[in-house]
Amino acid sequence: MEEKDFVIIGTGPAGISAAVTAAKSGVDVTLIGEDPRMGGQIFRQIIPPLYSQTHYVDTQNEKIFNNLSEEKKKVHLQFLSKTLVWGIFDDKVLATDNKDHPLIKAKKLLISEGAYEAPVAFPGWTLPGVITLGGTQILLKSQGLIPRGRTLVAGTGPLLYYTASQLVKNGANVVGVLEASSLFKWMNWTFRLIRAPKLLWKGIQYLTLLKKRRIPIYYNHVVAKAEGTESLEKVIFTKDNNNWEPQEGTEKTLDVDTLCLNFGFIPSTIFTHMAGCEHEFDPTLRGWIPTLNNKLETSKEGIFVAGDCNGIGGVKKAFVEGQIAGTEIALQLGQVSKPETHSFLSRLQKKNSRLNWYQKFLKDIYAFRPGLLKLLTPETFICRCEEVDFKTITNTLENGAWSLDQIKRLTRMGMGRCQGRFCFPTVLGILSKYYSQKELNQLDFSTRPPAKPLPLKELI
Amino acid sequence: MMKRLKQVKRGEPFNIQVDNEFLTAYHGETLATVLLSAGKKIMRKSLKNKNPRGYYCGMGICNECLVKLEDETRVRACQTLAEPSMKIKTGA
Ligand SMILES: Cc1cc2nc3c(=O)[nH]c(=O)nc-3n(C[C@H](O)[C@H](O)[C@H](O)COP(=O)(O)OP(=O)(O)OC[C@H]3O[C@@H](n4cnc5c(N)ncnc54)[C@H](O)[C@@H]3O)c2cc1C
Numbered sequence A: 001m002e003e004k005d006f007v008i009i010g011t012g013p014a015g016i017s018a019a020v021t022a023a024k025s026g027v028d029v030t031l032i033g034e035d036p037r038m039g040g041q042i043f044r045q046i047i048p049p050l051y052s053q054t055h056y057v058d059t060q061n062e063k064i065f066n067n068l069s070e071e072k073k074k075v076h077l078q079f080l081s082k083t084l085v086w087g088i089f090d091d092k093v094l095a096t097d098n099k100d101h102p103l104i105k106a107k108k109l110l111i112s113e114g115a116y117e118a119p120v121a122f123p124g125w126t127l128p129g130v131i132t133l134g135g136t137q138i139l140l141k142s143q144g145l146i147p148r149g150r151t152l153v154a155g156t157g158p159l160l161y162y163t164a165s166q167l168v169k170n171g172a173n174v175v176g177v178l179e180a181s182s183l184f185k186w187m188n189w190t191f192r193l194i195r196a197p198k199l200l201w202k203g204i205q206y207l208t209l210l211k212k213r214r215i216p217i218y219y220n221h222v223v224a225k226a227e228g229t230e231s232l233e234k235v236i237f238t239k240d241n242n243n244w245e246p247q248e249g250t251e252k253t254l255d256v257d258t259l260c261l262n263f264g265f266i267p268s269t270i271f272t273h274m275a276g277c278e279h280e281f282d283p284t285l286r287g288w289i290p291t292l293n294n295k296l297e298t299s300k301e302g303i304f305v306a307g308d309c310n311g312i313g314g315v316k317k318a319f320v321e322g323q324i325a326g327t328e329i330a331l332q333l334g335q336v337s338k339p340e341t342h343s344f345l346s347r348l349q350k351k352n353s354r355l356n357w358y359q360k361f362l363k364d365i366y367a368f369r370p371g372l373l374k375l376l377t378p379e380t381f382i383c384r385c386e387e388v389d390f391k392t393i394t395n396t397l398e399n400g401a402w403s404l405d406q407i408k409r410l411t412r413m414g415m416g417r418c419q420g421r422f423c424f425p426t427v428l429g430i431l432s433k434y435y436s437q438k439e440l441n442q443l444d445f446s447t448r449p450p451a452k453p454l455p456l457k458e459l460i
Numbered sequence B: 001m002m003k004r005l006k007q008v009k010r011g012e013p014f015n016i017q018v019d020n021e022f023l024t025a026y027h028g029e030t031l032a033t034v035l036l037s038a039g040k041k042i043m044r045k046s047l048k049n050k051n052p053r054g055y056y057c058g059m060g061i062c063n064e065c066l067v068k069l070e071d072e073t074r075v076r077a078c079q080t081l082a083e084p085s086m087k088i089k090t091g092a
């Protein structure tokens, strides 16, 4: 088996910045990413030989990326692209689908696998044509595609306005934006953005563009239902209250070809769970956060976490966290000495805590409001893969099951190919109504490899 | 369902066979791009109820975009690059 000093999973801003930081100190770094190019979600680049003069990455953050790319050229890194990590076994052994590097043992491991879109189940959410806003962005950034036909953007948060205006600028027919929160709430949140005038200014620009193009923004509205025979044709939406609970008798219908949804993001903790690290459950995220010390090391010695999989904190935080982990790992591997890094590390830690307000800001905006659970009808699928509906879940709960593993065994929920990523949050939302934080923390969550299903060939 | 932006330069087109028709593809495009640009939204059928499913997360984790290759392996259309002479089946 290959042995490596420092292995990083994920090539987003967190992974790259850790790689560059450690490599600058002389650490032998192996960076593994599933995508053909580095960048992660926010800096997702067009896949060559497709070529675009315009970058669909926003300009303010592009600077961070360009600097990173320049620094990356100056250091030596082993970059395994198009390589999927599908399992973590005892003591930092990684299994990948890369034929030349199937098993890698890491002395130090950084997990920076990012986050994924928070699912919200409602009748019709499995119809083709209902897609995530992240998925919409990926098509635009890496493939140069925009939706054809009538497009509705819905959910909550700043990404709605950013993406809607990006789509409109590129000629898409956006028929509206549904925002679950109220205008009043937004005015309050906007006030907090005074600390980040550039972001505030960008937000104003997006809203001005949408207004100029007469695209209606429906505050306090949620999608209640998606309808269509073989794919999406109609969206029924309603007013909601501050708990995001749909209000009966306020239904409106729109003809829609593509519905792009975003209710925030959930940190990916598949690998930290697989590695046996400790976690804490966060009901507002409907997910877990790994427990870390101030150097971002988990409860398992030598395994570190940085970026979105440690709570959604935005690109700047991902970048700084990568630097902290990279520095600490260089220190632990003996490439730099403590006095050399002491002031650098404490500066980084201060910078990181200064960025906490933004993480808190995003957390407040996206915090799950249980009113959304009222969208579920007995027949709504909660688990897309195994087609387990709400009625089956409620029956199981009423019969006394309460741990995720029990529900899983009795219903097959979460046993499908997405590994529970798109059903656990809904069930955890339901469970949060019944159980205390302490009980939720004790919920068992077991994951087994593969983290992402492989074509059968790989496993034989 | 999706359209290709004119300002993005694509090289020489080639064809891939999807079910019983030929669809235009360009190097650098994923199977999902080829299908969605041709208006084909349905990529697989659900296991139990045979309901249509298609592109959802775009980042390789939902597996709703699975399509079948000639050798019967299933791949995620959003993560698999189109290559000349590929033959795929949807709705399986
Ligand atoms: C879908 C989506 C869209 C977003 N859009 C925006 C936006 O428009 N603007 C904005 O400000 N912020 C956006 N964000 C938030 C922003 O991406 C983050 O704040 C920041 O990019 C976090 O960086 P990261 O390095 O932690 O993770 P990411 O950038 O998500 O990088 C994680 C990397 O890990 C790789 N990976 C994951 N699992 C595996 C595996 N098993 N094997 C190999 N590699 C793996 C992924 O391919 C990816 O490259 C978005 C987030 C998501 C999830």
Ligand code: FES
Binding pocket: B054, B055, B056, B057, B058, B059, B060, B061, B062, B063, B064, B065, B066, B076, B077, B078, B079
């Ligand atoms: S769209 Fe989710 S895996 Fe392809």
